[in-house]
Amino acid sequence: xxxxAADVDAPYxxxxxxxxxxxxxxxxxxxPLALDPASRELxxxxxxxxxxxxxxxxxxxIHFSGGEPCVRRDLEALVAHATAxxxxxxxxxxxxxxxxxxxxxxxxxxxxxxxxxxxDVEPEGADRIGGFKGGHARKLEVARAVxxxxxxxxxxxxLHRHNIERVDDFIDLALELGAGRIEVANVQYYGWGxxxxxxxxPTREQLIAMDHAVRARLPSLAGRIVVDYVVPDYYAxxxxxxxGGWGRRFMNVTPSGRVLPCHAAETIPGLEFETxxxxxxxxxxxDGAAFARYRGTAWMPEPCQSxxxxxxxxxxxxxxxLALAGDAAATDPVCELSDAHGTVAELRDRDAAAEVPWRYxxxxx
Amino acid sequence: MxxxxxxxxxxxxxxxxxxDRNRGAWMLMAPERVLTLDDTALxxxxxxxxxxxxxxxxxxxxxxxxxxxxxGEIATDVLELLADLRLxxxxxx
Numbered sequence: 483x484x485x486x487a488a489d490v491d492a493p494y495x496x497x498x499x500x501x502x503x504x505x506x507x508x509x510x511x512x513x514p515l516a517l518d519p520a521s522r523e524l525x526x527x528x529x530x531x532x533x534x535x536x537x538x539x540x541x542x543x544i545h546f547s548g549g550e551p552c553v554r555r556d557l558e559a560l561v562a563h564a565t566a567x568x569x570x571x572x573x574x575x576x577x578x579x580x581x582x583x584x585x586x587x588x589x590x591x592x593x594x595x596x597x598x599x600x601x602d603v604e605p606e607g608a609d610r611i612g613g614f615k616g617g618h619a620r621k622l623e624v625a626r627a628v629x630x631x632x633x634x635x636x637x638x639x640x641l642h643r644h645n646i647e648r649v650d651d652f653i654d655l656a657l658e659l660g661a662g663r664i665e666v667a668n669v670q671y672y673g674w675g676x677x678x679x680x681x682x683x684p685t686r687e688q689l690i691a692m693d694h695a696v697r698a699r700l701p702s703l704a705g706r707i708v709v710d711y712v713v714p715d716y717y718a719x720x721x722x723x724x725x726g727g728w729g730r731r732f733m734n735v736t737p738s739g740r741v742l743p744c745h746a747a748e749t750i751p752g753l754e755f756e757t758x759x760x761x762x763x764x765x766x767x768x769d770g771a772a773f774a775r776y777r778g779t780a781w782m783p784e785p786c787q788s789x790x791x792x793x794x795x796x797x798x799x800x801x802x803x804l805a806l807a808g809d810a811a812a813t814d815p816v817c818e819l820s821d822a823h824g825t826v827a828e829l830r831d832r833d834a835a836a837e838v839p840w841r842y843x844x845x846x847x
Numbered sequence: 848m849x850x851x852x853x854x855x856x857x858x859x860x861x862x863x864x865x866x867d868r869n870r871g872a873w874m875l876m877a878p879e880r881v882l883t884l885d886d887t888a889l890x891x892x893x894x895x896x897x898x899x900x901x902x903x904x905x906x907x908x909x910x911x912x913x914x915x916x917x918x919g920e921i922a923t924d925v926l927e928l929l930a931d932l933r934l935x936x937x938x939x940x
Binding site: 495 | 861862863867876877934936
């Protein structure tokens, strides 16, 4: 164990992946390759117990996510339940199944914030990458309805090789839609994204142009829209604190009720994950083996252990260390101090130069 | 970003003031963010936001009276704090 239970602060937020079902088929989907079928999803009462336990564990916010959370007909009931136990509700959605009427019901249930992902700024490219015709137009309509309903809107701009040149247009679109926040979210290469890395990774030139464009806009955007922008890992010199540090801020509950430190944690061999049927969330958070495994700093190898940034980046991302260095307990190879840092550059340059079609995400049965 | 005394501010959409028993602290809850407030920030937000909130100048008058402090000092602190919260998206004009 990396630290004792007494050291553990309460989680800030619980990510409730209500379902893996989704009408879109984005090739960079953050869901695992092995999707939970609808038949294994927690039912309404099961999720209500999770919500109760999230509040008991000290969480302040809940993120209703998926898949596409709006495929669940009980979403309104779950938001209402979260409100009743004092949780702040975020909805992370593709928006294609939403309309003004349902938004009004969700708002009445206490929903505060809607995050809508956009695949591009114009319909053709957006619908092609999302694999859903008419999706983009629908998203824009719903985004406007979110703002009209008085809810907070975040636009999640997912950037990759095929749209990264339009980052300025994404920002303009978010402003035009009245979003209070934009996530300039470069695709993360785990799960489906990892299988499609050679089809999606931008080139260094594209990346530099995007970075300059965003940084040039930031001063004029201050006070108008909150910008969450992180340099994409593959071109960074230091890793980011994935999930704000393992087991420090977030816990993730999968559609079938497995409790994870991050949504990709199941890719790590040797970790045992408890489910909501085993113990309450507070107990799993406090001393569950998977949460304790990489929490804090005691587990860290060199060069992390003697690094003055170890409590800033928390060693980076465990899933990325596994994917790139073959060892989840290694320093995130994105760090230029890692022995495996050269591998990142090699893989990156190889994949950025590749010309292969992407493979769409499969369906959750 | 400056905030003028004759203007008003309100919490931005999706932002709410909330007391957390667990942590024994007041917080601003916002989209996928949480800001822990100290006593000063809490007093300023209570004075400046809400359905019947006065102008910022009016709120400064009230705070100066309540805390029996020089108005100029209070004004500097309040305007600085509100400008920072505006910049970070917690407040809307």
